[in-house]
Amino acid sequence: MKRYGYDVYRYLIFAHKDLDIDYFIRKSGATSGYALELFTRIFNSLMSESMDVSYLYETYYEEEYPTFESFIHKYYELEEDIVKEIMDELHAFPKIRLYDYNALSIGENFDGFITSDELESRFDKLLRMEI
Numbered sequence: 001m002k003r004y005g006y007d008v009y010r011y012l013i014f015a016h017k018d019l020d021i022d023y024f025i026r027k028s029g030a031t032s033g034y035a036l037e038l039f040t041r042i043f044n045s046l047m048s049e050s051m052d053v054s055y056l057y058e059t060y061y062e063e064e065y066p067t068f069e070s071f072i073h074k075y076y077e078l079e080e081d082i083v084k085e086i087m088d089e090l091h092a093f094p095k096i097r098l099y100d101y102n103a104l105s106i107g108e109n110f111d112g113f114i115t116s117d118e119l120e121s122r123f124d125k126l127l128r129m130e131i
Helices: 021-028 033-047 053-061 068-075 080-092 120-127
Strands: 003-007 010-016 096-102
Touching: 010 033, 010 120, 021 033, 021 120, 053 068, 053 096, 068 080, 080 096
Parallel strands: none
Antiparallel strands: 003 010, 010 096
């Protein structure tokens, strides 16, 4: 799962604009029991309080920053090469959005699990609705 850290437990992540919990759970393969509970909690951790960065920019910061790119660079204090990488990704995949994700927003931290070598690419595909 590609993510860009900008503060302690704060990241920018990519996800499909139409991603919802039903798709996430169905495609995860979790049908009942602990697996269903776990993947529901993971989705909530990832998305329930994450903010669409373009919405944040357009609603609150458009007057302060001349472009979305400058907003990402200055507000999140990211290096220019990282900002270019993010912008290239957003231009290449128009249905993908950039989200401001707080890993501790609901009091649970699944970082080790969702970014593990075995599962990171699967979570990336789930978030992008590529499964």
